Amino acid sequence: MKKTLFFISCLLAIVLSSLQIKSQSVSADQRAHDLGIPTLDELAGTWIPQELAVNPPSLHNCHNMLIVDKDLTSYFFNPGGWLYNLAAYADPREPSIWKRGHPALKLLIDGIEYQSEELKQGNYRVLRRNEHCNGLSVETDTRLMHQKRGVLLTVKCTNTTLTAKRFKLTMKVPGSIQPDGIGVANEFQRKGVITVVRPTSPPDKIDIDAYIVALWNWHIDLKPGETYTIGFVAGDEDTQLTTTDGFIQGDINHAKGHYIDSCVNMWAKAFNAAFEDCKFQWANRWADAFTVNNSHYSGHAPVLKTTDAALQRNYYMGIFTLLSVERSQFPIYPVSFITNGERDDGTQFYGDLAVLPTLWSLLEPKGMKATLRRWLVQNLRNGAWLDIRQTSGYDTTHYNRMFGYAFNACLFFKTADTYLRVTQDTAFLDEALEDGRTVFQHLNRIAVDWETLPKNKTGLTDFGGNECLLECDPNYTHYVAAMNAQVIYMLRKMAGWLRFKGNPVSAGKMEIQANKLLPIVMQLYKEGEGIWLSYDEKGNKVEIRHCMDYAYAGDALVNDLSRKQKQEMNNFVKSELMTDNWMRAMSLRDSAAAYTYRADHGPYGSYDVWLPLTMHTMWQLGDASSAFDFYRRISAVTLEGSFTQAHEFYGPTYNRKDAPVRISEAWGNMRETSGGGTFAEVVIQTFFGFDPNISGTKILVDPALKRPFKGVLQNVNCHHKNISLQTGEDGIEIK
Known part of the structure; x- marks a missing residue:
């Protein structure tokens, strides 16, 4: 019955779409x-x-992700989880061992397969083209149906010769021919899944080769400059269903692919409507994100208006990147954000989402609150991510040292703290969570968790080995400045919440404790260099020339550092990390540079999130102009597409300031990640200074600071009103 209703709903949607294609696109x-x-x-x-x-x-469709291949038509699409298997993760340069969710559709022109010469990220579509296909210029357009397991693709062929010619267009599709003699079904490529592929018009001839591959053939006659376009549709479904008692149940209609074949056949017949609907759904979702009282999000993102094209592009690309990893199928909340599409369904790394708490609070406060209910009960000392397919459960083991991601504590604390301050939902403090403790009790627990971790003789806290911090940096271990400084930050912030709850005595004790820790942490600062040191497990001091300590220690201790120290830290970043259009996470002068190959944390590129965090700290440390100039320069990388896990330097000039930059794939670096939203976060929270205090009496930081740009941030939700923040001669004005 459910399948029938779904089928009918799909049919009605496409019929309505076919009547409204032009008006939808325009609207x-x-x-x-x-x-x-x-x-x-x-x-x-x-x-x-x-x-x-x-x-x-x-491409993303709020359920799944697709990555195009380097030819003109094939792609990787796995609606059930990993696009990479373990072998591919170890060596992603070998695409033949990737899991392919749909059969590889291979296009041949006159018997020859051509690679794409160029590719273009189009947000709701991906374009590929090759203008030199034996007299044809071929351009393909690949799209994902909104929240459905369907892929649509057009192939546009143009005769570029000076004479009329006949061309043979062949599509190779692995699988077996359906009873109608056209459709192809594949149930051997992925266990438990059947895929059906259909063209929008019948081929002139169908052949079968020895490897169970259907060959659809068309003979097309084109005059000079004339174009021929054909479309293809692919859809899949599970052939095995798990019942509530854990047994696998087969369904005869599923096993034969009757249901998905009917859907694919319907989409192929109403192809133009379905194709345009892919754009319409994405465009509406995009507009919803900035619409006050929209019907999808529980909040909205501010609208940035400026004549600065680079500022505008980075801001909106940051928000689009976040929306691309939105998913609606998980029980934790209907609007949730995963880390990226390549991982198992529902994988949400704390570190990729906690870095944009202001944007999250404004755009989706209800979903953020639901997520915080799950985050706050998790074990700080074990794990680095949450499976948002699960609505309950947590690790109750008390670990005597750090086993998971050491930054969990400050990430949880900052995310909850920002949610409470931005939304003014202070009643949430008294809500009891799954473990019986209130949100306020959890904040206090997080702020003092460091107390029972191991210490060295100087009083610094041990935050674990390499696997708990930067993974690939052998020097960044144990007694690091970033997390020890964050302890001071959390103690001071928690003191504010204690005062808010009417406990000034405990607040004062926390502040005294933070002040006692300050000189202990400051011993790690290397005067004259602008860098921080760490102690390794054996008690040796190690130089750290990495953006991590700059971003986290600098932000936490901004009011404790001298003017000279701030200048030194900024000079280190500008001279050793920043390049023309990107940044090195690690300086080439770091002693671990020769042993750290990953683009996200090493000297050959950077995790995208490190850049806005670095800009935020540089702004805080007194060099707003350089921070903003750096923000503008990196807009060049967005011409390749959205923000990702990491961008890398490449080519013979990789170690120079003018090194070229591209999206990295090496060592498992992935495409769109939720952390890309940080490029909008830094605009809202840092450049415009929107950072409300606990009591709600102050909403801007440094409002009198003259900004190095002109613009207005409209519809910023503050105290249940929408305000505008506008740059002026005297800093930021509230409208």
Whole structure:
């Protein structure tokens, strides 16, 4: 019955869409123009040479993710989880061992398969083209159906010769021919899944080769400059269903693919409507994110209006990147954000989402609150992510040292603290969570968790080995400055919440404790260099020339550092980390540089999130102009597409200031990640200074500071009112 209703709903949706294609497209773009935000087409990337796109463009549909291959038509699509298997994660340069969710659709022109020469990330679509296919220029457009397991693709062929010619277009599709003699079903490529592929028009001839591959053939006659376009549809479904008692039940209709074949057949017949609907759904979702009282999100993101094109592009690309990893199928909340699409369904790394708490609080406060209920009960000393398919459960083991991600404590604390301050939902403090403790008790628990971790003779806290911190940096271990400084930060912030709850005595004790720790942490600062040291497990001091300590220690101790120390720290970043268009996470002068190959944390690139965190700290440390100039310069990388896990330097000039930059794939670096939203977070929270205090009496930080840009941030929800923040001669004005 459910399948029948779903089928009918799909049919009705496509019929309605077919009647409204033109009006939908116009209205979706018109909403963006009316809001004063760029359209998705205006935000799209540019054509990138295929040989430079080592991590090819991708698509999301609020349920799943697709990554295109480097030919003209095939792709990787796994709606059930990992696009990578373990072997591919170890060596992602070998795409043949990736899991493919749908059969590889291979296009041949006159019997020859051509690679794409260029690729373009189009947000709701991916474009590929090769203008030199034996007299044909071929451009393909790949799209994902909104929240459905369907892929749509068009192939547009144009005769570029000076004479009329006949071309043979062949599509190779692995699988067996369906009873109608056209559709192809594949149930051997992925166990428990059947995929059906269909063209929008019948081929002239169908052949079968020895490897159970169907060959659809069309003979097309084209005059000079004439174009021929054909579409293809692929859809899949599970053939095994798990019942509540744990047994696997087969379904005869599923096993034969009757249901999904009917859907694919329907989509193929209403192809134009379904194809346009892919854009319409994404464009509406995009506009919803900035619409006050919209019907999808429980909040909205501010609208940025500025004549600074680089500022505007980075801000909106940051928000789009976050929306791309939105998922609606998980029980924790209907609007949730995963880390990225390549991992198992529901994988939410704390570190990729906790870095944008202001944006999250404004856009989706209800979903954030639901997520915090799960985060706050988790074990701080074990794990680094949450499975949002699970609505309950947590690790109750008391570990005597750090086993998981050491930054869990400050990430949880800052996320909850920001939610409470931005939304003014202070009643949440008294809500009892799954373990019986209130949110307020959890904040206090997190702030003092460091007390029972091991200490060295100087009083510094041991935050674990390499696996608990930067993973790939052999020097960044144990007694690091960043987390020890964050302890001071949390104690001071918790003191504010204790005063808010009417306990000034305990607040005073926490502040005294923080002040006692300050000189202990400051012993790790290396005067004259602007860098921080750490103690290894044997008690040896080690130089750390990494952005991690700069970003986290600098932000935590901004009011404790001298002017000279702030200048030294900023000079270190500008001279050793920043390049023309990107940043090195680690200096080439770091003693571990020769042993750290990953682009996200090493000297050959950076985890995307490190850049806005670095800009925030540089702004805090007194160099707003350099921080903003750096923010503008990195907009060049968005021409390849959204923000990702990491960008890397490449080519013979990789170690120079002008090193070229691209999206990294090496060592498992992935495409869109939730952390990309940090490029919008730094605009809201740092550049415009929106950072309300606990009591709600102050909403801006340094409002009198003259900004190095002009613009207005509209519809910032504050105290249940929408305000505008506008730059002026005297800093930021509240409208």
